[in-house]
Amino acid sequence: MNFSRLRLHLPFSAEIWLFLIGAFGFGMGSAQLQLYLNFYLQALGIGAGMQGLLNALPAWTLVLAGLPAAALARRVSFARTIQLGSALSLLGLLGIALSTQPLTLILFGIVQGVGSTFLMVSTSPFMAAHSRPEERITLFSLQMALMTTAGFLGNLLGGQMPGLYAESFGGTPRDLEAIRSALLAGAALQVVGLLPVLWLRPGAQARGEGAKRRPVQDPRTMWRLLLPNLLVGVGAGLTIPYLNLFVEGKFGVPFAQLGTLFAWTSLATAVTVLIQPALVRRYGELKTILIVQGGSLPFLVMLGFAPSLLLVTAALFIRGALMNAAGPVYSAHAMARLSESDRGTYSALNSMMWNGGWALGSLISGGVRAALEFDAAFDLLFCGTVLLYAASVVAIYLGLYRTANAQNLAALRSGVD
Numbered sequence: 001m002n003f004s005r006l007r008l009h010l011p012f013s014a015e016i017w018l019f020l021i022g023a024f025g026f027g028m029g030s031a032q033l034q035l036y037l038n039f040y041l042q043a044l045g046i047g048a049g050m051q052g053l054l055n056a057l058p059a060w061t062l063v064l065a066g067l068p069a070a071a072l073a074r075r076v077s078f079a080r081t082i083q084l085g086s087a088l089s090l091l092g093l094l095g096i097a098l099s100t101q102p103l104t105l106i107l108f109g110i111v112q113g114v115g116s117t118f119l120m121v122s123t124s125p126f127m128a129a130h131s132r133p134e135e136r137i138t139l140f141s142l143q144m145a146l147m148t149t150a151g152f153l154g155n156l157l158g159g160q161m162p163g164l165y166a167e168s169f170g171g172t173p174r175d176l177e178a179i180r181s182a183l184l185a186g187a188a189l190q191v192v193g194l195l196p197v198l199w200l201r202p203g204a205q206a207r208g209e210g211a212k213r214r215p216v217q218d219p220r221t222m223w224r225l226l227l228p229n230l231l232v233g234v235g236a237g238l239t240i241p242y243l244n245l246f247v248e249g250k251f252g253v254p255f256a257q258l259g260t261l262f263a264w265t266s267l268a269t270a271v272t273v274l275i276q277p278a279l280v281r282r283y284g285e286l287k288t289i290l291i292v293q294g295g296s297l298p299f300l301v302m303l304g305f306a307p308s309l310l311l312v313t314a315a316l317f318i319r320g321a322l323m324n325a326a327g328p329v330y331s332a333h334a335m336a337r338l339s340e341s342d343r344g345t346y347s348a349l350n351s352m353m354w355n356g357g358w359a360l361g362s363l364i365s366g367g368v369r370a371a372l373e374f375d376a377a378f379d380l381l382f383c384g385t386v387l388l389y390a391a392s393v394v395a396i397y398l399g400l401y402r403t404a405n406a407q408n409l410a411a412l413r414s415g416v417d
Contacts, residue, residue, distance in 0.1 A: 012139060015130045018196045019082065020146055023123075025193020026086060027147045031154025031266070032161075032186025033093055035259060036179050038245050043176040044100060052366015054102075054109055055241045059359035061113025062120065063352045069114075069121045070348030077202030078126035078344075085118025086197045090190045097183035120351040125343045128335045136335060137277050137285075140328030145273040148324065151266035154189070158182045159259015173255050217339050222346055224399035225334050226353050228392040233354035235388030237361020238381045239304070242369070243316070246378055251309045261313060265320045272321040276329050285333045286401040289326045294393045296322035297386065304382025323389070 041051050073081040092112025099105045124140075131139050161182035162173035171178060216222055239246070247253050247261065272292075279288040299322065302315035338346050361384075369377045 012135065013130050015079070015200060016127065016139065018199050019126065019130075020143060022086065022193045022195070022197035022200075023143065024146050024150045025196075026089065026119075026190050027150025027193075028154035028157070029090075029093065029186035029188075029190035029193065031151045031262075032158040032182050032189070033096070034151075034241075035155055035158045035244060035262060036162075036182050037096075038242065039174070039255075040096075040176075040179045040183060041105075043174065043179055046102065046105075048370040049366050050102060052363050052369075054105055055366070056237070056359035056362035057106060057109040058113030058116055059237070059355035059362070061110050062117040062355040063359065065114050065117045066121060066348040066352035066355075067345075069117045070344045073118075073122050073125070073344055078122040078129065079200040079202045081118045081122040082126060083197055083200060085115045085122065086190075086194050088112070088115030089119065090187060090194060091115070093183065093190060094187045097180055097187055117351065120355075121344065121348040124331050124335060124347050128343060133336065136332045137280050137329065140332040141273050141276045144324070144328040145270040148266045148270040148273065152263045152270065154186070155259045155263035155266060157185065157259075159256045159263065161185050162255050216345055217342050218337075221337055222342065222349070224395075224403065225337065225346065226350055227399060228395045229330075229350055230353040230357045231388050231392040231395060233357025234361045235357075235385040235392070237358035237363075238365045238388075239361075239378070239385045241358075241362055242365060242378075242381075247309075247312065247316075249374055250378075251312070253309070261316065265316050268317045268321040269324045272325040273328060276325055280329060285329055286396065286404060289330055289333070290393060290397060290401060292322050292326040292329075293389075293396070297390055297393070300382070300386055300389060304378065304386070 038051055088111055092108045092115055095108030099108055127139055162178035165178040165181040166173050248258055296319045299315045299319035303312055303319055306312050335343055365381055368381055
């Protein structure tokens with residue numbers, strides 16, 4: 001089927017729209033896994049330490065597979081790598097949903113991690129290769145908004161699945177089979193998402209990149225782009241994978257309400273993401289990132305230490321919306337700052353460092369939660385997250401914003417001379 005004529009009527013290429021539709025289905029399915037993995041492991045009788053390992057496993061897999069995945073993407077194209085990653089991610093989710101033993105959970109966690117690696121290293125370069133420079137802020141923001149909307153719908157659906165299963169087949173929503181039904185529903189949604197992805201075709205630009213591997217052309221700029229995400233990755237790994245356990249354990253929130261809560265958090269992020277292009281036009285890319293991510297820090301403190309569910313809910317909405325909304329702007333900025341040959345390598349290294357940090361944080365979190373009481377453990381973990389997120393904002397200011405301003409000033413002086 002030839003979709004090229006659709007370019008006459010749509011703001012982006014047909015390849016982009018096929019990718020976005022597929023990513024939406026996968027996002028809905030992934031929301032089920034994120035919402036219920038820890039509860040599923042609890043229902044299997046797996047303790048906090050092993051939960052930390054299994055939460056960290058996909059990220060550690062990405063650390064090991066990131067550069068090979070980038071090399072594969074250069075050789076076979078970003079489109080083909082996205083297709084392979086989608087199939088492996090689906091297989092991993094399905095395997096996790098049907099597993100009952102730690103060994104098989106680890107095996108399918110690795111499969112799911114490899115699939116996620118292929119998707120992460122290919123998504124930004126694929127969108128950059130199939131869009132014009134003036135489209136990219138809007139495109140990256142739209143992609144993020146669609147993914148968070150998918151999270152909204154996925155959480156909304158997922159929050160109801162165990163209850164519907166219990167009503168239909170007996171038992172309670174916390175039973176193993178009831179929770180498994182939500183994971184299987186997520187796998188079904190990913191099957192739907194796989195269909196448009198199969199229609200992706202490599203463009204001439206993507207094929208040309210596969211000829212041979214090029215060295216990094218600007219390592220200093222790449223490191224300055226990577227460091228903030230490494231810090232955020234470690235900080236996020238301490239608490240974000242366990243927000244469902246935190247809210248449920250602190251306030252006794254039932255599954256249906258918990259799913260609705262995280263669903264509306266995703267929707268708040270989607271709305272915030274869509275206003276990012278307007279902020280970029282007014283303040284510029286880096287200043288927008290600093291404003292949005294810096295503004296999220298007080299709400300992160302509120303999320304960890306507020307005494308009421310109402311305040312925690314408000315903080316969850318606002319923090320998630322502000323922190324995550326800067327992601328597409330940062331990605332588009334990185335694609336603009338780096339040469340075409342460095343983009344795939346950056347995506348691989350960025351995913352490796354962020355997920356390596358996430359994995360390290362998850363392992364630390366599992367150990368802390370196993371060693372301390374519930375309240376003391378999460379107090380300590382949220383303090384670590386706040387400090388690392390703040391360090392990331394400082395790194396963006398010193399390494400990117402101030403450096404860019406100095407370069408612009410030097411260019412102006414050179415022009416005057």
